Amino acid sequence: MDVNRQQFLEDGYVILRQVIPPDQLDSLRHSYEIMVDRQRAIWAQEDPPDGVWGRAAQPRLNLTSLADQIDESTASTIEIWLHENTQGASSQLLGVEDAAVTEMMLMCSPVSDHGPARWHRDFAPAHSSPAMGYAEDILDNGPRYVQWNLSLYDDDVLWVVPGSHVRCLTSDENAQLERDAQGPLSSGVQTHLKAGDGVAYILPILHWASNYSTRMRRTIHGGFSMFTHYPNLSYLKQLSPQARETFGRWVKRSDDTMARTEIALRAALEADGAAYQQALQDLHPESCSMAMRQSTILLSKSAKRIQDLKRPASGVSEEELSYATGIHPMTMQWGQPMADRFSVAEAGRLWERFRWVDDRLRGDQEATCPGFQGGPTSYFFNDVPAELTVDNFIAQWS
Structure with missing residues (x-):
């Protein structure tokens, strides 16, 4: 898949069409829905009647914690992360030869709390660095990480502020957020994804999960980096020899x-x-x-x-x-x-x-x-x- 890395570096995000090949979309939806059912059963046992599924504003599956639940019928939930349109595109965006998958998650539509969330960058300075520490590193060397939203159904929840990954917020942006951190920003751009499309973005970008509708939302979420960790790889036995070799290479590098x-x-x-x-x-x-x-x-x-x-x-x-x-x-x-x-x-x-x-x-x-x-x-x-x-x-x- 061809990507516009320059646009990605300048804007902090890029939308890519048909990342999931159309002939694989229905089967991938089916595999993920099996995983949703398995996770819901675990949550219901931990906290009846519905657990996280019934109360979370954005129920998320983390495939790492569900590694033992992945079998032949759901192996495609891992394999999509090894596709040329995801792993290959991410390597191009990061400017490296072999980007490794990090988190592998799925964001689902909520049962009751339909948002909106608050505008935010995905870090807290107390536990990482000031914003310009990230920004100046990116400007000097390129990003260390690319994050993905990959939609299984049409999805326009995510908004981003172009260019905010390499700058502080303006006084106008800060004033707007002080008044209402859960409403549209004048500098914000709404992403409109059709089923199978993806948006890849750079970690410090200011972004917002707007109002969730009651329609089905299943958005694959995760990222790629040269820095990774895999606590449970029990799903490897379900993957092809080439996929197992790829993960083995990433584990050694980790x-x-x-x-x-x-x-x-x-x-x-x-x-x-x-x-x-x-x-x-x-x-x-x-x-x-x-x-x-x-x-x-x-x-x-x-x-x-x-x-x-x-x-x-x-x-x-x-x-x-x-x-x-x-x-x-x-x-x-x-x-x-x-x-x-x-x-x-x-x-x-x-x-x-x-x-x-x-x-x-x-x-x-x-x-x-x-x-x-x-x-x-x-x-x-x-x-x-x-x-x-x-x-x-x-x-x-x-």
């Missing part, structure tokens, strides 16, 4: 990336500036300074999570523990498996090493800002302080 992340953290722990610089280069070959700065910010979050997982449980809030255990390779967060590689003493020293970065990213007072996930925080929402550079970080070690 393991290698996690190992490189540990090398970077240990280089900082040992105050070895040259080794730290080399580790960043190994994580991001041929990338420029903004990628190194962004990864340093994300590694500071990783150091904090490792510290939280090594502290006594009484000293960590439930929210902090939830974030610490979460695995999100696109932001270099590896959860408990990474924490297990460090001793309690090492975790404490590692956090002290990265505390300088964390201190640069926050002010004295908590605040809120339109368009971001999470609650009030002292972390900066938009700008990365000029003094936060990799060289200045390393200079603190001597």
Whole structure:
């Protein structure tokens, strides 16, 4: 499938037609509906009578958590992510040879709560970075991740603000969101997808799930990156040998990336500036300074999570523990498996090493800002302080 990468980089999104081949659409709908029924049965057992299905504003299936439920009749729900129109197109959009699938989900129409949601970017600065950390990395090196909505039925729920993936919001946009974060923005564009169409977009873009109608909604949702993690691959036995080989290649790369992340953290722990610089280069070959700065910010979050997982449980809030255990390779967060590689003493020293970065990213007072996930925080929402550079970080070690 031909894609317009330049438009994607400039606007932050691109609409692609007939991503699902028309002759596969009905069978794919059928396979996903089988998975919906299986998930609904699990939810009903966990929380009768309907569980999440009956109360969620946007019931979602996550195929990773349903890996053991995938069989020959539903293998196509995985295989669609390996298609040239999805995996191949994503590799083109990211400018890489072999983009790997990350999340594999399905968004469904709600039973009762039909929205709308709130305008948002898909991150909270307290747990990732300021918006311009993402933006300047994208402008310098291209995006690290592409997210997809792939419609099984006609779908016009998603709105986006073109170009917002590489800029702060304007004063007018902020004022509109302050007045009403659940209504159309004058700078917003509604995406109109026919069954089988897809919209691919860059993570920090400001977007909105508008009013859900009562009509059927089944929208495949997920993404691609060079940073991945697969906790359960039991469905591989249902796939072709070529598909199993593809996932095997991605798993090896994931393991290698996690190992490189540990090398970077240990280089900082040992105050070895040259080794730290080399580790960043190994994580991001041929990338420029903004990628190194962004990864340093994300590694500071990783150091904090490792510290939280090594502290006594009484000293960590439930929210902090939830974030610490979460695995999100696109932001270099590896959860408990990474924490297990460090001793309690090492975790404490590692956090002290990265505390300088964390201190640069926050002010004295908590605040809120339109368009971001999470609650009030002292972390900066938009700008990365000029003094936060990799060289200045390393200079603190001597």
